[in-house]
Each structure stands twice: as structure tokens, then as C-alpha cells.
Amino acid sequence: MRQEKDSLGTLELPDEAYYGIQTLRAVHNYPISGLRSHPTFIRAYALLKKACARANEQAGLLDTDISKLIQSVCDEIIEGKLRDQFVVDVFQAGAGTSTNMNVNEVIANRALEKSGAMRGQFDKISPNDHVNMSQSTNDTYPTAMRLSTLLLLKERLFPAIETLRQSFLAKAIEFDDAVKSGRTHLQDAVPITLGQEFGAWGSMMLCHSKRLQGAEHDISFLGIGGSAAGSGLNTPPGYRGQVVEELRTLTGLDLQPSVDLFEAMQSLAPFVHLMSGLKNLALDIIKISGDLRLLCSGPMTGLAEITLPAVQPGSSIMPGKVNPSILEMVSQVAMQVVGCETTVSYASQGGQLELNVMMPVVQFNIAFSIEIFSNTLEVMAQKCIDGIVADRERMRHYAESSGSLVTALAPEIGYLKAAEIAKESLKTRRSIRAIILEQGIMNEQKLDEVLDIKMMAKGNA
Numbered sequence: 001m002r003q004e005k006d007s008l009g010t011l012e013l014p015d016e017a018y019y020g021i022q023t024l025r026a027v028h029n030y031p032i033s034g035l036r037s038h039p040t041f042i043r044a045y046a047l048l049k050k051a052c053a054r055a056n057e058q059a060g061l062l063d064t065d066i067s068k069l070i071q072s073v074c075d076e077i078i079e080g081k082l083r084d085q086f087v088v089d090v091f092q093a094g095a096g097t098s099t100n101m102n103v104n105e106v107i108a109n110r111a112l113e114k115s116g117a118m119r120g121q122f123d124k125i126s127p128n129d130h131v132n133m134s135q136s137t138n139d140t141y142p143t144a145m146r147l148s149t150l151l152l153l154k155e156r157l158f159p160a161i162e163t164l165r166q167s168f169l170a171k172a173i174e175f176d177d178a179v180k181s182g183r184t185h186l187q188d189a190v191p192i193t194l195g196q197e198f199g200a201w202g203s204m205m206l207c208h209s210k211r212l213q214g215a216e217h218d219i220s221f222l223g224i225g226g227s228a229a230g231s232g233l234n235t236p237p238g239y240r241g242q243v244v245e246e247l248r249t250l251t252g253l254d255l256q257p258s259v260d261l262f263e264a265m266q267s268l269a270p271f272v273h274l275m276s277g278l279k280n281l282a283l284d285i286i287k288i289s290g291d292l293r294l295l296c297s298g299p300m301t302g303l304a305e306i307t308l309p310a311v312q313p314g315s316s317i318m319p320g321k322v323n324p325s326i327l328e329m330v331s332q333v334a335m336q337v338v339g340c341e342t343t344v345s346y347a348s349q350g351g352q353l354e355l356n357v358m359m360p361v362v363q364f365n366i367a368f369s370i371e372i373f374s375n376t377l378e379v380m381a382q383k384c385i386d387g388i389v390a391d392r393e394r395m396r397h398y399a400e401s402s403g404s405l406v407t408a409l410a411p412e413i414g415y416l417k418a419a420e421i422a423k424e425s426l427k428t429r430r431s432i433r434a435i436i437l438e439q440g441i442m443n444e445q446k447l448d449e450v451l452d453i454k455m456m457a458k459g460n461a
Contacts, residue, residue, distance in 0.1 A: 020105030094357025223264025
């Protein structure tokens with residue numbers, strides 16, 4: 001064991017621990033969920049600490065040797081090392097001070113070890129005076145939030161949305177000639193193709209990506225350099241711009257200094273914007289999942305126009321039953337994302353005066369949402385959409401049996417007469433075609449032209 005001291009007193013820590021006394025206090029104070037910060041958030045924090053060390057060194061504030069030690073430890077964390085040392089619960093004191101100090105202490109103790117000194121010898125390399133130089137939790141935590149969110153969008157969410165979009169578009173091409181009955185209000189409607197349905201879902205994914213790119217742009221403005229309250233107290237001239245430039249180099253992200261550092265510290269609007277976009281996407285995903293479950297319902301007593309890949313037995317009591325299990329999971333995850341958006345919205349108005357202290361719960365919900373949603377969209381594409389098979393014969397039967405075919409007759413015979421024929425068809429269970437021919441309203445050749453369901457499906461689109 002070793003002893004460390006802070007402003008509240010002294011505690012013992014295991015020799016093998018790289019975290020320090022303030023982290024240990026947080027572990028004792030917040031045994032809440034057992035959940036830890038997302039790995040990408042820790043990577044983002046290490047990227048930020050590295051950029052700050054470089055900027056402080058260039059400003060002549062930080063000793064070159066200490067700066068290089070700090071940067072080398074940051075590189076280790078960026079590579080995925082020391083992850084077990086970030087032990088603070090995601091539900092913690094406001095603003096994320098405990099997480100910031102967890103990062104500072106791990107970097108300082110590992111840097112001490114690499115220099116040949118003992119862990120905890122903070123008179124040589126200090127978590128506060130060196131690793132946290134020119135910084136505050138109040139500007140580093142929201143900056144790390146922005147960095148990690150941008151990285152998760154770039155590396156996880158946007159590729160996942162594109163994977164699902166490509167799956168929808170591939171099926172749109174495959175099912176381009178598969179004519180079926182359209183349905184509005186869950187009632188028969190004019191013919192469409194199954195490809196048109198899948199094509200619409202592909203277009204939805206593209207639209208959602210574009211909307212989320214707007215939120216991505218908002219998040220790219222960083223408030224680093226604001227220090228404790230936005231004034232930049234204890235930061236050297238040029239520091240703010242230098243840190244952002246270092247981060248641009250380290251990440252390849254299109255980052256900019258925030259126009260107003262006070263605004264960046266107080267407002268979580270960019271994150272609300274993002275979560276609103278995620279919620280919007282989630283709602284459409286729930287809708288699409290519901291549509292697919294309807295289309296595959298049955299198989300003997302439902303629509304059964306498509307068959308989904310069988311991924312597991314569907315019942316512990318009914319032999320042979322197969323359920324739309326992937327889509328059921330997809331809907332549940334999307335509903336969870338909607339719930340996370342509500343949490344972020346409430347947290348955004350939970351700050352007071354110069355700081356929004358609710359940032360830790362916002363960070364958790366954003367990272368959690370992007371992680372589970374990205375995984376889900378990829379699984380939906382690979383284990384469900386890619387393996388869908390269409391029952392073309394059944395779809396065509398439904399389309400040809402539908403009373404909605406009279407829609408194409410309305411321009412020829414008038415709306416009221418067409419409605420009478422539709423009612424007759426429904427009442428007698430006879431086809432529209434048979435009634436038209438029987439009543440001599442139209443000859444067979446003309447009727448074939450008007451009731452060509454493939455032409456009706458294509459329309460003038």
C-alpha cells in the first residue's frame with residue numbers, strides 16, 4: 001500500500017493502482033451503477049491531455065521532459081492501455097470532476113513510474129499542477145465529450161447507418177419487380193412494388209445521416225481554454241487556439257474554437273441537437289421494424305409476404321415457431337435511445353449560471369446510445385435485411401384481389417361508379433375485373449391496359 005494526500009486528508013491506495021486519492025474518494029462516494037466511462041471517452045480525454053501538454057510546453061509553462069512523459073502516457077491510453085484504471089462510476093458529482101482527476105492521476109502516476117520515481121510523488125509530476133495545467137474540469141470535460149461524440153459518430157454511427165442503407169437499397173433492386181398491394185390506414189391501397197418500400201427506407205437512412213451531420217457540425221466547436229468559468233483564467237496567450245490546432249492534427253477532425261467560451265460551458269444545446277437526431281432516427285427504425293413484422297406476420301394466418309431469416313427458435317412450448325427476433329430487439333434498442341434523449345433534454349436545462357453540472361449523465365447517455373444503436377443497425381442489416389425473401393406469388397394475389405384497383409378505373413368511369421364496383425366486389429367477394437366485364441362497362445383489351453398492376457405500381461414516379 002502507499003499513502004497519498006489531498007486537501008481533505010490522507011488515504012491508502014494499493015501500490016499497483018495508477019489512480020490516486022481523489023479517484024479513490026469518488027469510488028467510495030459513488031457506488032451507484034458499476035458502469036464506467038465509455039472507452040472512446042477515455043481515449044478522447046487522453047487526446048485532449050496530450051494536446052494541452054503540447055500547448056503548455058510551447059508556451060514555456062511546462063518542462064519539456066515532463067511534457068514528453070505526459071504525452072507518452074497519453075499515447076498508451078489512446079492505444080487502449082490502462083483502461084482498468086478508470087474506475088469512477090458514470091453517475092458522479094456534477095461536471096465530471098472525479099473523471100477529470102481520475103485521468104490526471106493515472107497520467108501522473110504512470111509518468112512518475114516511467115521517469116523512475118515512485119507513484120504518488122506528486123512533488124515531481126503533479127496531477128493538478130502539470131497534467132491539469134491551464135485546465136479545469138469545466139472546460140476539459142465538455143471538450144472531451146465533444147471529441148468522443150465526434151469520434152463515435154465518425155467511427156461507429158455513420159458507418160452503421162450506411163451499412164443499413166446499403167442493405168435496404170440492395171433489396172430495393174432485388175424486389176423492384178415484386179408487385180404487391182400497398183396499404184394505407186392498414187387497409188388495401190393501390191399497387192406498389194416491394195422494392196419501392198425498401199427504397200423508401202434506404203432514403204430515410206440518407207436523410208437521417210444528413211440531419212445528424214448538422215448536429216456533428218455544432219459539436220465540433222470546442223470550449224477548451226475557458227478554464228473554470230469561461231474567462232480563461234490561468235491560461236497563457238494563444239493557448240486556446242493552439243490546443244484546438246493540436247487536436248485537429250491528432251484526430252483528423254474538423255475542429256474549431258468556440259466563438260464564446262462562456263456559452264460553450266453553459267449550454268448543452270449541441271448535444272440536445274444530436275440526441276434529437278438520434279431519437280428521430282430511432283422513431284423511423286421502430287416504424288420500419290413494425291412494418292417488417294407486419295409483412296412477415298403469419299405464416300399461415302397473417303400477411304406472410306416476406307420471410308425473415310430464422311435466427312433462433314421462437315417458443316419454449318410451440319415447436320417449430322419462429323419469431324421476428326432481430327426486429328423485436330431492434331425496436332427495444334430504439335426505444336431505449338428515445339429514453340436517453342429524454343434524459344439529455346432534462347439535463348440540458350439542469351445547469352445553473354456559468355456551468356451545466358449535469359454533463360456526466362449527458363456523456364453517458366450519448367455514448368451509450370451511439371454504441372448500442374450502431375451495433376443494432378449493423379445487426380439489423382446483416383442478420384435480418386440481407387436475408388429477407390419475398391413471396392412474389394402471394395403478394396401478386398393480394399394485389400390482384402384488392403378492391404383498391406378501382407382507383408385506376410375512376411378516370412375512365414367516374415369516382416362514384418368506381419366506388420359502387422368496389423362495394424360490390426367486397427360484398428360478393430368477386431374480382432373487380434369480373435364485375436367490370438359482366439356489366440359491360442369496358443372491353444377486355446381496355447381493361448387489361450387499365451388494370452395492369454405493374455404499370456399501376458410504377459405510376460409516374
